[in-house]
Amino acid sequence: MSMRSTSKRSPPSPDAKDAGYIEDVDSPSQLSHSINGPTDEELLAHYTKYPNRWSRIREHIREPAAEFFGVMILIIFGAGVDCQTQLSKNTKVASMVYGDYLSLNFGWAVGTALGVWVSGGISGGHINPAVTIAMATFRDFPWRKVPAYIFAQVMGGLCGAGIIYANYIHAIDLVEGGRHIRTVPGTAGLFSTYALPYMTSVSAWFDEFLGTAVLLVVVCAMGDARNGPPPPGLAPLVLFIMILGIGASLGMQTGYAINPARDLGPRILTAMVGYGAPVFTFRSHYWLWCPVIAPIVGALFGTFAYDLLFYTGAESLLNRPNKRARELGERAKNAERRPLPAGPNMV
Incomplete structure (x- = not known):
């Protein structure tokens, strides 16, 4: 940014100089001498987008990092409450x-709200691969960002589960009967979802599909300026109410994963710490078709239904102009370009 002024200015008053008035200067080095206090480096930081090397690196990783921390916070609160509630039922762990x-x-619900609160202003607060894929499919979210978002989300789930496992490992040992004993679903269900025994494969799939479809309908309504979006900063509160409602109404049978990263990240962690391959082979690879594929399909369906019936924003795939609309638009542009006749009696 050039520091030289092209216009003349009146000399600053003594009060202006005391307030840090910047006179016309020829170089950034002279600028530092016109202000009492800051050094060259401190002052130049205000005139460049990247004041140092790390700031340039951070520009490229801040969105995936926000998704990572958002999912990690979700799992810390979610898996944490699972462990505290379920492990404390054993009298060896707690007296109540x-x-x-x-x-x-x-x-x-708290984990979801806080995870979105941390990441929302930076990455959009997806914290869910199903949301990311739905937004890339039907809205204008760039597909080039999808792989980094999903990887960060899954790794956030893995790290969040690792933190909670380390925190509750002694209680898990007491419940299982030793450090070398790990059962599936057993205590593995504290970190990932496993359907109740009476659930058929179709019923379990539909349960996750339904919950995620409802989730995306509400998410789309939150972001619709022509509907009833929450006031700025209150989106996490709406998500808190929504997740609380989904859990209270639809959570019993499959554990309401409704988020592939929430299930897959912790599932990978459990396989790494001693639960082994059974976390993936359980019920004919339940991990893939129920808590991963079903939420993605549910998210696509929920977003499609909302955009089809309610959404009028131009960024939706369903609101793109068709051939006739494009022709009319070109015709209108051409009509606007025609020169008007000159003269006092022009219409």
């Missing part, structure tokens, strides 16, 4: 039960 099913709903 610390929580019930409603506690689980609140923990996951």
Whole structure:
């Protein structure tokens, strides 16, 4: 940025000089001498987007990093409340039960709200691969960002689960009967989702599909300026209410994963710490078709239904102009370019 002024200015008053008035200068080095206090480096930081090398690197990783931390916070609260509520039922762990099913709903709702709060202003607060894929499919979210977002989300889930596992490892040992014993679903269900035994494959798939479709309808409504978006900064509160409601109404049978990263990241962690291959082979690879594929399909369906019936924004795939609309638009542009006749009696 050039520091030289092209116009003349009146000399600053003594009060202006005391306030740090910047006179016309020929170079950034002279600029530092016209202000009492800051050095060259401190002052130049205000005139460049990248004041140092790390700031340039951060520009490229801040969005995936926000998704990573958002999912990690989600899992810390979600898996944390699972461990506290379920492990405390064993008298070897605690003398009383610390929580019930409603506690689980609140923990996951709090984790979702805080995860979106941390990441929303930077990355959009997806913290869910199903949301990312749906937004890239039907909205204008760039596909080039999708791989980095999904990788960061899954790794956030893995690291969040690792933190909670380390925090509750001694309680898990007491419940399982030793450090070398790990059962599936057993305590593996504290970190990932496993359907109840009576659920058929189709029923379990539909349960996850339904929950995620409802999730995306509400998410789309939140972002619709022509509907009833929440006031700035209150989107996490809406998500808190929504996750609390989904858990209280639809969470019993499959554990309401409704988020591939929320399930896959912790599942990978459990396979790494001793639960082994059974976390993936359980019920004919349940991990893939139920908590991963079903939420993605549900998210696509929920976004499609909302855009088809309600959304009028131009960024939606369903609102792109067709051939006739494009022809009319070109015709209107050409009509606007025609020169008007000159003269006092022109119409």
